[in-house]
Amino acid sequence: MKSITKLALIGLLLASRLYLQPIYSLVSDCDETFNYWEPLNFLLRGFGKQTWEYSPEYSIRSWAFLLPLYTSLLPIGKLCSVLGLPPYVLFYVARSILGLYSVVMEWHLYRELEATLSLQTANMWLLFQIFNPGWFHASVELLPSSFAMVTMLGFAKYGLRYLSTGSDTAFIQALLFNFVSGILGWPFVLILSVPLVAHYVITHRIFASIKTGFGSLLRLLAVIVVVFCIDSIYYGKVTPVAWNIVMYNVVDANEKSGPNIFGVEPWYYYFLNLLLNFPITVLVGCLVGLATNFRLASIWGSLLVWMAIFVQQPHKEERFLYPIYSIISLSASVGFTKVWGRLSGSKGVRNTFFFGLYALTICQSSMRTFALIKNYTAPLDAYAHIPIVPGPQNVCVGREWFHYPTSMFLSNDYRLHFIQSGFDGLLPGDFKETHSMLNSIREIPVGMNNENKFDPSKLTPVDQCDFYIDFMLPTEESQDALDPNEMGEEWKLVYRTPFVDASQSKFLGRAFSAPEFLLKLVPGQKYWSRVYEVNFLDYCVFERQTEQV
Known part of the structure; x- marks a missing residue:
């Protein structure tokens, strides 16, 4: 029975990530279109819309971020051209590649949960992942926050291994995934590793912390150098994109520029958003997990730190919560495993409770997902x-x-x-089509500004x-x-x-x-x-x- 359940969940995962999501998921954010799909189309086909973020004058978007998908799609694009296939085939293939990346990372965390916690917890987590309306569209979106969301599964995997074994290697591996998520993806996710680092420093001697810190720093520098070199080559100048993002959004933000000029939301925005993107059962289970399993407190701390920081930011967007999605599902699966243990004395009550739990989870998730497909695609x-x-x-x-x-x-x-x-805001312009690719990228476009002026x-x-x-x-x-x-x-x-x-x-x-x-x-x-x-x-x-x- 356990093998059948496992196979069924894996089958559902593959069907969702590789077919249903790429074909039926919506494009939920114009930032995804103009800041990522358009530059990718420019790399592949020689034309596309250009936003002010890609002007060398500001350079707060990374070409290195697009490079893995670009190199994967380049031969496929040539094949589509030879076969006379419509160009949007590339779009759906790209989303399937993103879905495949999610499958691989989810599978690795699933195996770690099975080994570190229990098969029941692993199965429950995978079920919550599959029937997660937020993950349904987020995992195939071409956004740094989506990339960070999926890549942070590696952080969770090795974070669990470190907490269960005390392995320094696992701790460093967890940080490496966080570094890649932050430097190649979205720099703010580096905050998520703070609780785990604090746990290590508190529980280890100073010499061990220095040694491990040195090894972690070397990996961070390696990631920074690779991404920095790629972006500098494309922009034709010294370009620390991750630092530019932080400068624009935090250090230099004011009433004329910065994230707040694109709108602000009330403090409870994210809590309402979670009610849409997660079944209520999972959110309740998450609270149970946070309150009952203190052995994973440093992982729960990542979730709490993230919410504490982003709830206070005036400018709020749904995608800003993506990096903690997997931790919410993980906490819920841990919480309900604890409930399972408490109900072990009454098999009938336990089975009835969990049947209702799974039915309600699947029902709410399906209704939300179908609404996104039916109403917005x-x-x-x-x-x-x-x-x-x-x-x-x-x-x-x-x-x-x-x-x-x-x-x-x-x-x-x-x-x-x-x-x-x-x-009356600033619309995107066009990448130049009369130059070579690098010359077009390096040329400062006319009429761009970072204040959203028309x-x-x-x-x-x-x-x-x-x-x-x-x-x-x-x-x-x-x-x-x-x-x-x-x-x-x-x-x-x-x-x-x-x-x-x-x-x-x-x-x-x-x-x-x-x-x-x-x-x-x-x-x-x-x-x-x-x-x-x-x-x-x-x-x-x-x-x-x-x-x-």
Whole structure:
């Protein structure tokens, strides 16, 4: 029975990470699109949008971060070109590679949990990982925080081994994974190793701490040098990207620049966010684990330190919690293993309790995941259905610019352009296509700033648009250059797909999705509709009609 359970979980993990997530997961953040997919498309296909972060003047995004995926996709891209496959195949292959990386890292931590704690804890953790709505989309996102989230599984693995064996080698290995997560990915995750380092220093003699610290420092320097050299080569100047990120977000942040200019959220934002991205059962189990297993206190400390720091930051985003996702699942599995032990005297009660636990976990997770797919993936569908016609074509967006998935959905001679809308911040520009790749990267683009100030040169006149993408909602006539409800005879609607109408939907309807036949069985339909309702509008692709001769 234990072998069947293990095989079933592994099968579900592979199916989710390698197929379901790459194909059906949404692109949840425009930062992912313009700061990572677009530069990757530029490396692979020679064109893409460029943000101010990639200007050599600021250089707070790492080309080294994109290099592993770029080298993996380069031969695949050439094969797709030979076979005549659509360019978005690269996008889905890239997400499958990211999913594979997650599988490998999760498998290693699973084996460590099996050896260090118990098979039951390992199985429970893997179940919580598979049915984790947040991990479902985060693990295939091309973001430094997502990379850090997955890579920190290695930190957790060797952190557990160190705590169970006292091995110096395991401790150094744990730090190495943290260093890679921070220097190649997101520098702020280096904070997560502080509790484990404190544990080592407190429990070891000074000489041992100095010796181990020296070995750890050498590994940190090695990671820094490799990443620093790659980024410096690409930017053509001395470029410590990780340090630049810290400087911009912390040291030099003020009312004109820094993260706060992109919006602030209340202190409870992250707690509400966790309620969406984790089943309530897992969150409760996490609290039990934190309160009952003090042997893993230095790992729990990483979670608590992270929350304490980020809750205080005015600018908050969902992805900022990614690095602690696996620790939440780990704490929950440890907590419920403790509950299992307490209920061992009554097999019927124990089995009933855990059946309900797993059923509720799977149900809530599935409803949340289905809602994300059903309500928010229209842009991926729409851009995949842009008609292919000969010659250069301009695909235009206005207010809908932030739902653009990636230029990997555009044919080689198609380009994305922005038209006038109500948005008054800084839009991305374009990587130069008339230079060599390195020259384009090293050239300081015109009209960039780190204060989110609007630059009109980023806009294109409507008469130069061949396609237009928008959802069917009224626009502000004084702000928007085009109204999808009044496009005129020169425009033809060529594709439409449903997208959630947030303004006309209830919160529960936007956040969770259940089959219609089940919803009809819910008693008190009149009252239920007051809290659960979802409506959709059309997400449309328009094509300009050319005159027939």
